[in-house]
Amino acid sequence: xxxxxxxxxSHPQYLNIVKNLILLLFSLVAIAxxxxxxxxxxxxxxxxxxxxxxLAIDETNFKSPQLEIPKRISAFKRLAQKRNHSFRxxxxxxxxxxxxxxxxxxxxxxxxxxxxxxxxxxxxxxxETKFKLASLKGLGKIENEKRAKILEQIDISSYSSxxxxxxxFSSFKANIYFSKKKTSLLYLTDKAKELPDGVExxxxxxxxxxxxPNFERYHELLKDLMFASRSAVIVKRSIVHLAxxxxxxxxxxxxxxxxxxxxxxIRAYLDRVGAVCPINFWKILDEFFSSNKKLALDYAFKMNxxxxxxxxxxxxxxxxxxxxxxxxxxxxxxxxxx
Numbered sequence: 001x002x003x004x005x006x007x008x009x010s011h012p013q014y015l016n017i018v019k020n021l022i023l024l025l026f027s028l029v030a031i032a033x034x035x036x037x038x039x040x041x042x043x044x045x046x047x048x049x050x051x052x053x054x055l056a057i058d059e060t061n062f063k064s065p066q067l068e069i070p071k072r073i074s075a076f077k078r079l080a081q082k083r084n085h086s087f088r089x090x091x092x093x094x095x096x097x098x099x100x101x102x103x104x105x106x107x108x109x110x111x112x113x114x115x116x117x118x119x120x121x122x123x124x125x126x127x128e129t130k131f132k133l134a135s136l137k138g139l140g141k142i143e144n145e146k147r148a149k150i151l152e153q154i155d156i157s158s159y160s161s162x163x164x165x166x167x168x169f170s171s172f173k174a175n176i177y178f179s180k181k182k183t184s185l186l187y188l189t190d191k192a193k194e195l196p197d198g199v200e201x202x203x204x205x206x207x208x209x210x211x212x213p214n215f216e217r218y219h220e221l222l223k224d225l226m227f228a229s230r231s232a233v234i235v236k237r238s239i240v241h242l243a244x245x246x247x248x249x250x251x252x253x254x255x256x257x258x259x260x261x262x263x264x265x266i267r268a269y270l271d272r273v274g275a276v277c278p279i280n281f282w283k284i285l286d287e288f289f290s291s292n293k294k295l296a297l298d299y300a301f302k303m304n305x306x307x308x309x310x311x312x313x314x315x316x317x318x319x320x321x322x323x324x325x326x327x328x329x330x331x332x333x334x335x336x337x338x
Contacts (some may be wrong), residue, residue, distance in 0.1 A: 063090060073105050080109035088113050092121060100130075107134040111141030119150060126154070133166050140170020147174040162200060165191065169207055189217045193224065197231040205234050209241055219246050226253075227260060236268050243272040254278035258288050263295075270299040277337035282307065289315060297326055305334045 061067050062075035079087040091106050098106060107125055110118055119139075126135040139147055151171050156164060168184035175181045188204050195201040205225070208218045219242065226238035242250050250272075257269045273281070281303065289296045293316075300308040309330050316323040 059084065059086070062087065063094070069099070069101060072102060076102070076105050076109050080112040083112055088118070092117065095121075103131065104134040107131055108137040108141065111138030114142055114144045114147065119147065123150070132163055136163065136166045136170050140166075140173040142174070143176050144174055145176055148176065148180065165200065165204060172211060185212060185215060185217065189221050192221055197229055197234065201229075202231060202233045205237055209237060213241065214245055223249065227256070227265070232264065235265055239268050239272050243275045247276060250276045251279050254281065254284050258284060263292075266295070270302075273299060273303060274336035281338065282311065285311070286315075293322060297322070301326065301329050301332065302334060303336050304338045305329070305332045307338055308334075 059079070062072055062079060064072075067075075076087075076091075088110065091110050095103060095106060107122065111122065122135045122138045125131040126139075128135075139151055148171065151167070151174055154167070156167055159167060165188070168187050172181045172184040172188075175184075185208070188208060192201055192204040192208075195204070205222075208215065208221075212218055222238040222242055223246070225234050226242065229235055229238070239250075254269065254273075257266055260266070269276075278284070282300075285296050285300060297308070297312060300311045308326075312323065312326050316326075
């Protein structure tokens, strides 16, 4: 209406106002259309919701003896994580009817419920040797001050080495204050130093990697184990972890790694070389070249193709078989660090 009113006025001033309003209106429409188009084009397409049929059996069939044990275990874990109350009640009432493997899973997973009845249930089965580890896992399932106090009061004087490890895993998880968690961390790091290579040491190293990845005492442990251990699991874990959290230290370890003459350690270190960018990489690789030409060339090409070509041209004759093998890689476009 305002446009018609202004258009009927003959004074040029009104005509200019009409023109300006029309231009403003078209500008606003154009901006709105542009924004709408941008949003539409950049809208992320929602992934189709996939339905896992196994979830449908959880609340109806988890109690069925006819269901395969692995499927029942999965159902137990999912229902416990969801803190399904009917599942909790059923476990407390039917525990004795379960096969041994499911009893262990039940004790661990019921720990997701932090009430007094569950705590008493776990303490009862903690007294049974065959269920001690599972009960300890259950007591450490959630961070809970009451659980932490329960664990503090347990007599661990007769515990085996594995049981003591699990006790400290659970105490760490249950405590809400880091000052108390640290007691368990110090025990575990010291224990891992003393233990020989094996599953027990590996379990501690992996637990600490997940629980306290940036704990300085853990880093010191890995620095020792990287050279002292002969466990593939521990050496790889040490290198991968330290490459992230102790990059500066790792930069200066290449010479020591090569001096070890441990090919597994050397390969594991060089597998992470792109993330570490060691100091004097090419100089140290040159010193190592005569003892294992193929290994040196493999990692030269993984590090930097341009410098790898220079490296090979200055060390191999063009008539050598090894030169012909690596010549095919001259056109690769790899460039890490240098």
